[in-house]
Amino acid sequence: MSTQQHEQDRVEPGAAEPVMAATGLVKRYGKVTALRGADFELLPGEIMAVVGDNGAGKSTLIKALSGAIVPDEGEIRLDGSPVRFHSPLDARKAGIETVYQTLAVAPAMDISSNLFLGREQRKPGVRGSVFRMLDRKAMRAAAQDQLDALGVATVQNIDQIVETLSGGQRQAVAVSRAAMFGTKLVIMDEPTAALGVKESGQVLDLIRRIRDRGLPVILISHNMPHVFEVADRIHVHRLGRRAALVQPGDYTMSEVVSLMTGALSLDSDGALVDPSGHRAEVDEQGHAVAVDG
Known part of the structure; x- marks a missing residue:
């Protein structure tokens, strides 16, 4: 799907039921x-990009959405139905895949084995059910089809050992696995x-292709x-809650950073205001300055 096609097909806020929605999430760690x-x-x-300063709580939010922690209060809905994840496995069973910064790949295994890690396919019949033999041919074919479908051109050999790949190639393997089962x-x-x-740039292109295939992404x-x-x-995200929800074309990077730090916030009309409630803007040096009041 082209960028122009995606622009035409993009769902506007409020036009569709959210794939995932969370309301009133609370998580306490002691005090x-x-x-x-x-x-x-x-x-x-x-x-959907999630940004926030260090300590803003965005990692805790993502852990709640991915099943890594259980919120003390609040509700998470998936396709409109309440869900309660007690582990990442629960989230995976519900169709939610997470690619962690540390990359949960097995360096000593090949690419196809990594794509099917924890979901290995068995040979049909007695060989698979009784002798537990893996269907490596089927897994290699499916893994190659997945990389081809996502346009991963940097990986030439599906049997290549992951530890021999570059950082970007390893990331492509992890992202492809998530897209394969999410x-x-x-x-x-x-x-x-x-x-x-x-x-x-290659990873960003891969993320776009996943989105364009119809699978929403939290980044x-x-x-x-x-x-x-x-x-x-x-x-x-700021101070443990959503501070703003914006579209990139409506605000500059400097303005979003100011929302992250609390130098600015949004009023009910979506206008930038300073802590005193006065309309404000970000100057060329990145400083928030009042423009009225």
């Missing part, structure tokens, strides 16, 4: 409250961290240029 009534929505066919959505945690410019990133390059909407 520390990491989530303070956090809300979240992911629409069909979109890339039926509802994919969560990506800092997918371009520690990658060079060329490899980052957690500190890299604002990458966020503005691929995100359809941006969830700004």
